Amino acid sequence: MSSQTGNGKWGSPSGRGVNPGSELEQLIEQGQERLKQVMPDGSSSKVIVIVVVALLIGAWTAYYTVPSDSVAVVQRFGKYVKEVQPGLHFKLPLGIDTATIVPVKRQLKQEFGFTTPGASDPYQSPVAGKRETEMVTGDLNAALVEWVVQYRISDPVKFLFEVREPGATLRYVSESVMREVVGDRTVDEVITIGRQEIESEALTKMQALSTKYAMGISIDQVQLKNINPPEPVQESFNEVNQAQQEKEKLINEARRDYNKVIPLAEGEKDQRIREADGYRLKRINEAEGDVARFSALLVEYTKAPEVTRRRIYVETLQAVLPGIRSKIIVDDQTNNILPLMNLNAANGEQP
Numbered sequence: 468m469s470s471q472t473g474n475g476k477w478g479s480p481s482g483r484g485v486n487p488g489s490e491l492e493q494l495i496e497q498g499q500e501r502l503k504q505v506m507p508d509g510s511s512s513k514v515i516v517i518v519v520v521a522l523l524i525g526a527w528t529a530y531y532t533v534p535s536d537s538v539a540v541v542q543r544f545g546k547y548v549k550e551v552q553p554g555l556h557f558k559l560p561l562g563i564d565t566a567t568i569v570p571v572k573r574q575l576k577q578e579f580g581f582t583t584p585g586a587s588d589p590y591q592s593p594v595a596g597k598r599e600t601e602m603v604t605g606d607l608n609a610a611l612v613e614w615v616v617q618y619r620i621s622d623p624v625k626f627l628f629e630v631r632e633p634g635a636t637l638r639y640v641s642e643s644v645m646r647e648v649v650g651d652r653t654v655d656e657v658i659t660i661g662r663q664e665i666e667s668e669a670l671t672k673m674q675a676l677s678t679k680y681a682m683g684i685s686i687d688q689v690q691l692k693n694i695n696p697p698e699p700v701q702e703s704f705n706e707v708n709q710a711q712q713e714k715e716k717l718i719n720e721a722r723r724d725y726n727k728v729i730p731l732a733e734g735e736k737d738q739r740i741r742e743a744d745g746y747r748l749k750r751i752n753e754a755e756g757d758v759a760r761f762s763a764l765l766v767e768y769t770k771a772p773e774v775t776r777r778r779i780y781v782e783t784l785q786a787v788l789p790g791i792r793s794k795i796i797v798d799d800q801t802n803n804i805l806p807l808m809n810l811n812a813a814n815g816e817q818p
Contacts, residue, residue, distance in 0.1 A: 525560035532556075536572040540623050541565070550623060569623040574687060577638055579645070580613030581692065590634030599642050601697075608654035613692040616641045616673065618684050625683030633682050640680075641689075644672045654696070658708070662691050 532555050533539045539551040541558060542565045551566065558564035575588065580600035582592040593599060600611045618637065620626050630636050648669045652661050670689040677684045696704040768775040 529560040530557050531566050533568060537568050537570045538623055539566040539568055540627055567627060569620055571620050571623055574617055574619055576615055576617045578615055590638055602646050602649045604649055604654040604657055605651050606653040609697045610654055610657055611695045612649055614645060615690045615692060617688040618686050620683060621685040622683035625681050629681040636682060637684060640676045641673055644669050658694050666691055
């Protein structure tokens with residue numbers, strides 16, 4: 468190999484004009500010769516392999532990718548350095564810098580009393596089984612309460628460094644708050660009408676404790692799932708609940724009939740009142756018109772009694788005679804008139 472270094476494949480070291488790449492080869496060969504002189508046992512190849520492997524490991528650990536729904540918290544020798552936004556980034560290799568991915572835009576949840584298959588978070592599913600769902604209500608009854616807490620990581624630094632186990636701490640806080648809220652209400656309120664109030668009050672108290680403990684967590688929602696009495700009294704409780712539902716059903720049906728009949732009667736009442744009021748106004752207007760007409764006729768009669776009397780007589784005949792079917796006009800001076808039976812009128816014919 469020394470002969471190749473001295474003469475070279477492309478000529479001597481002074482022949483740079485013949486082959487430009489021979490200088491690099493000569494430098495590599497000279498470096499190998501020096502390693503052989505330092506380590507005459509021939510371990511230079513092992514050193515090269517170790518150096519190459521170290522470079523590959525350093526390159527592999529020098530870059531990292533942050534997902535779009537997360538940020539990375541970078542530590543240098545364990546000390547917090549900075550937060551890194553989503554994308555491709557580089558850091559000091561070989562464990563000098565460490566990047567912890569924190570999903571700040573993802574909604575996380577913890578379940579109490581039931582388990583979703585395939586959950587990756589060890590604190591999402593129940594740890595103590597049904598024990599955490601067994602609660603005592605304000606009227607000293609027992610109930611099995613299942614609920615879900617949905618939350619987000621609002622401050623990655625506090626989430627990682629302020630509390631040792633933030634997931635477990637949130638689980639203990641949620642259980643404590645739910646027991647307190649359920650213990651202030653009767654079992655009927657917990658099972659039936661008090662669910663929404665329990666959810667809102669538990670959300671407020673959980674968020675207050677999370678802020679107090681500097682957990683870096685924001686509670687989005689607390690949702691109650693199944694609420695059942697203990698198994699020994701569950702059948703009796705179901706009967707009571709069914710009776711209450713039947714009671715509410717009958718009350719709603721009665722209200723429906725009430726709302727259907729009462730407005731109808733009110734409408735009929737208003738209609739009758741309006742009809743009576745209209746008839747009253749009609750009679751008053753007619754009477755006032757008759758009075759005005761009689762007053763005008765009296766004035767004319769006072770001026771010319773004979774003419775007015777005759778005009779009234781003629782107008783009365785004009786109004787009466789068209790409604791009379793048979794008319795017999797007899798002179799006052801005619802005597803001994805024989806009345807004849809009208810046979811056509813008996814057959815229904817007009818005379």
